[in-house]
Amino acid sequence: MTGGGGGLHRGRVTGGPGTGAHWWGGRGPAGGGTHAARVGGRRGVLLIALLAVLLLGGVAVAVALTRTSSTPSPAAATPGAPPPGTSTTSRAAGAPDVAVLQATIDEVLVATPLRFPADSATPNAAATEAVDRIAAVLKASPGPAVTVEGHTAPTGDDTGDAQTLSQQRAEDIVRRLEAAGVPAGSLTAVGVGPRDPLGSLEASRRVELRVG
Structure with missing residues (x-):
């Protein structure tokens, strides 16, 4: 519907993937200019790829943290303690048997x-x-x-x-x-x-x- 001083009209979309889509017109006075932000095809692809990388990276980090927390850490060595497998009743070094x-x-x-x-x-x-x-x-x-x-x-x-x-x-x-x-x-x-x-x-x- 059109009117002499304005009115509402339908917008239209031009362009396509690779060149960017444009929204022309919209709800507003007749004869209004272009409205709506430009949605770039390449930007959309990059944004989706970035989100996918972030998602996959978060999963990988979570898996790594889970494995690390489930792996038992070796017991801390007590200063002065004998190495594993060494008998505590061993005679002193240099002492006769x-x-x-x-x-x-x-x-x-x-x-x-x-x-x-x-x-x-x-x-x-x-x-x-x-x-x-x-x-x-x-x-x-x-x-x-x-x-x-x-x-x-x-x-x-x-x-x-x-x-x-x-x-x-x-x-x-x-x-x-x-x-x-x-x-x-x-x-x-x-x-x-x-x-x-x-x-x-x-x-x-x-x-x-x-x-x-």
């Missing part, structure tokens, strides 16, 4: 026992070799405390008190080991008496060493 040291001394005493005549605190002559060998072992592996145990036979050691005699036997071996170079103070003499006899009276009158 007590079990190995004890086994070595036992081998010496099996080959050359520290034995004593009945009623005597002086060992047999063969004990000198055992003392020298044990002293060499202890000097090569210093550190652990060693208890020197004196023993008496259940019978046959009748001079004085058996407990006192076993203590004297232990102290005699301690003096000999220290004279051979074992550090003083690392050996402790203990009299056991007849409480731990062996298979014979001769074997029971002895001195043994306990490491640790």
